[in-house]
Amino acid sequence: MADAELDFQTGDAGASSTFPMQCSALRKNGFVLLKGRPCKIVEMSTSKTGKHGHAKVHLVGIDIFSGKKYEDICPSTHNMDVPNIRRNDYQLIGIQDGYLSLLQDSGEVREDLRVPEGDLGKEITSKYELCWSFCYLKKFELWQQSDAPHFIQQSIVTHRSCG
């Protein structure tokens, strides 16, 4: 987990990592920066103070890296920062010393990502071992912020030939 935070902090300085958006134009299932963390919006509602008040937006988001919940409330005219989220597919070609070897579309191999903790990691490892014996490649997805990759991976796509 600590590595992820580090990665996030040192994201590619060249590309703008966020862009502004009027609060009212955000929507559920979209992304937003809450308390400086990139979050997926899981709840969004509006309210107003008094019948003739102006709209305020109440946001609940889940940090896409840590899974922690963040909330915020702000006038709907305000601009919020929206993070640039990029998701990449990688093919898994090996596991060594708890690190993944991942083949990128460009043909380069990344080896700086650890096998995730918990069930997900176990699942990747076991499926990988199972399939490896059949010489199939496993594929799974990574989320990436700007060009700084993260091992927090949201989904596994099992190669269909492996079942």
Added chain:
Amino acid sequence: MMAAVGAPEVITQLESAAKVLMAPPSMVSTEQRQHAEHIFLSFRKSKSPFAICKHILETSKVDYVLFQAATAIMEAVVREWILLEKTSIESLRTFLLTYVLQRPNLQKYVREQILLAVAVIVKRGSLDKSINCKSIFHEVGQLISSGNPTVQTLACSILTALLSEFSSSSKTSSIGLSMEFHGSCKRLFQEEDLRQIFVLTMEVLQEFSRRENLNAQMSSVFQRYLALANQVLSWNFLPPNLGRHYIAMFESAQNVTLKPTESWREALLDTRVMDLFFTVHRKIREDSDMAQDSLQCLAQLASMHGPIFPDESAQVSYLAHLVEGLLSMINGIEIEDSEAVGIANIISNLITMFPRSILTALPSDLFTSFINCLTLLTCSFGRSAALEEVLDKDDMVYMEAYDKLLESWLTLVQDEEHFPRGCFVQPAVQVFNSYIQCHLAAPDGTRNLSVSGIATHDEEEINELQEDDRELFSDQLSSVGMLGRVAADHCIPLLTSLLEDRVTRLHGQLQRTQQQLMASSDPGSVDRKVLDDLYEDIHWLILVSGYLLADDPQGETPLIPSEVMEFSIKHSTEVDINTTLQILGSPGEKASSIPGCNRTDSVIRLLSAVLRTSEVESRATRASLTQLLSPQMGKDIVWFLRRWAKTYLLMDEKLYEQISIPLSTAFGPDTEGAQWIVGYLLEKVINNLSVWSSEPDLANDTVELLVTLVEKRERANIVVQCENWWNLAKQFASRSPPLHLLSRSVQRTLMKALVLGGFAHMDLDAKQQYWAEVLHPLQQRFLNLINQENFAQISQEEAVKQEIVATLEALCGIAEATQIDNVASLFSFLMDFLSSCIGLMEVYSNTPETINLIIEVFVEVAHKQICYLGETKSMKLYEACLTLLQVYSKNNLGRKRSDATAEEDQYQDLLLIMELLTNLLSKEFIDFSDTDEVFRGQEQGTPASSRTVSAADVVLYGVNIVLPLMSQDLLKFPSLCNQYYKLITFICEIFPEKIPQLPEDLFKSLMFSLELGMTSMSSEISQLCLEALSPLAEQCAKNQEKDTPLFIATRHFLKLVFDMLVLQKHNTEMTVAAGEALYTLVCLHQAEYSELVESLLSSQRDAVIYQRLADAFNKLTASSTPPAMDRKQKVAFLKSLEEFVANVGGLLCVK
């Protein structure tokens, strides 16, 4: 189990089980609890438990065990009715009644349960000639005359239990008999026994109402009988001929009105009955609980109608007596809070239920007194309701009563022509004035004033779930608007002057605030109180004006209300049209500053007052005072303008018998006025969209106003002549601020409006130019983007994603704009996109929100267009949808996602896909296409090829793709589950012949789904699945092929349905669907059916039961041997089945 052990052991076992059940949760484990529950369940199922139950009742001291023993008796009597000696049933009933009588100190719930058992026995026996249960009324009569309050209470409990049992409502115990049985019992009961209960009750009430002082105990007896009287008068009298299906529907009706049969004349037309209830009410009105019952009794009497009245004069004198009684009751008292709703109910019932001819036949001074009383009462309830709102009371009794009375007014004035001319004008003025007064701030009104006259002002948090006042109070506003029309002479000018005054004040206040802001530059220093008060006044004035001037009929062309039209015509001679137009055309100026402003048309003047409000708002936004404005008022303004425009703008003179010259001069077709207004409204819309993008509701109302302006061709023709419209189109196409700040749904609707406008009348060049401005940029931007070489790499960049999302939203908007006369061009345009969208499915397979939107585009196109498409076009769409599904399936099969919202994302995808398939399937029953009629001239002369692909092929293929993704977990989402089963039932019903041709895997999962739906889903789903079975079985019979997978599957279903009908307790509503399925399955598999019956019979050890069952099974199929698939035999079978279930359904459940 019970037979094996002696009575004392059973009692010990039950008592210790009861102890476990009654223990606090921390003391016993879940298993212990379940075990204890199981003991009682199996005890209640044991065979002939009568002796042991009697024994328990006589010896056990544990209340809960007594309760269970009573329940066991009740269930066993019904179950074994046919096997029992009639004398033993009678002695059982006597035993139970005596038991209760001798034990006055029984726990209430035990006593009620025993009486329930008695009532069930009486009911089950009422249709059985061999047993006489009538003596119970005689016995109860004796109990009542005993004069002993305890005994009288008991008698009342017996009667109440009988009433609940026979009412065949939700209170009735389910005893596994058909609704027909319940209906017959009920009819018999309501003719005699119910009336006898009523007579007994009236005697008791008479007795009590005479007594001077009632002690607490007597008063409680009094209350019980009053409640009983209410129950009798609320009886839902079953008409003589009502089919089985209707009975179920009929019994679920709420708010029953009193419609007794003829035989009740003597009992109910006697004026002493009504007098008694008035007397009773006077006596107990301070007791709020009892008062509710006595007023409800009177309300029921006020709703009386039907064959009980021999003729009109009887009805008139009944009503006259009622109204007299009511007036003398109300006039003599100060109404208690707890009486308000009851009194309003009486009035509303009598106004709703009595025919107008009866109301007008009342003596005229009585009628006048009644209307005056109603007027005063309405105003007074309205004021009390306003007080309730200030105090923020939880229980808004006056509001409820006020709603009722306003509704009654609406009923009255809608039928105004039946009443003496003008008789409602003065009352309408009073009610209208008091409504306005309650909603305006002091000094003109009393809003937010508490009793002491102090104004309160609080700023509560309002969330989006709270409805807008225009919806929340729509009933009240409709009534008040209607009354305003009745008294148009007073009300329209009143609204105008109030609104003009508020607008002038608002203007001044905003200017002062602006100066203040410039001086201090601290926005916090602004006191919003004055502004908010003005906004709230304007809010209500606009709402009432909107409801007064126009209706909002869904889907029909709204007409100018005849009262408003007449009012305008009546005054048209005094009106100076030029001044009127001048007032209308100068919303920036004070109306009163225009010379001759007193000689204007009032209807137009009211509209122009709203336009003045709108103008003040717009100017404030230009002066950067948006923060001070009220978005609520903004909503009110565009809401009003939309409602108004639908009715008045370019009105069709052919629709009216007479027309007001001022109105037609100002708003008619080909008038400068209409053109000016369209321009003004358009400007308003554009201003709002740029200023209010942060207020979702207001932006939405605004864009809906725009849709209203262009959805009718006549209005659209004027709109497209405005330069502003073209600017709007260009601005939107360029996707630049401020329009791109709008929420996606608003942008979608904006696109819809822009497309609709494109079909207005324009010359060819203009039209081409228009589309070049609106649609081509969309296409161009999209193509440029996706055809970039590096699109795959840049596709995840936020700017690119936003562009894609905006395009997809626009496509949905375009599809929404489909009408029969534009479908040809829109379809061709959209088709080009659809194939590109499929490509996007690949690119964005990791972006669920985009995938979701892509599917939505397909759903919208199919939803709006498929019904107009001819064969060739349909094929194109089918193919596109198929490819979409294939790609979706490929990308999702075997994929696992671990994030929290993954399941919801997939749920939404699948729901949309089901919707898409259902939309495609709808082509089979809603088809407006006329062999590509609408496309004629476009088609390249290729007649439909020999391919005969139906929607079913496509849909089945789609189901094939979706099915593997439908997990049991996903079926737990109710809406998804419903949509899914609706779809597969549709397929089985419409295309049974396609089912045997399905690939094996798909066929298997389809059958598995049906089984799952039948056995482990809600009863609604289960019914859907049962309905799917008959066509499948018929299909098999037609094919005559044995050993096909479908044939084998139906054999399996035969067993399932058989078990369901015969062995399991099932919902009686399902008997028909299950019966039909069973019959067709039996026809198909006669041998297997016989086997099932044989094996069931052979498992019976009891000879009596065996015989009874065997007979029942013989009878069941007797009328349809050999079973054949024709309708007549099927109907006969269904009839026998009902009897079968009634006779032996319960028997087989015994273990």
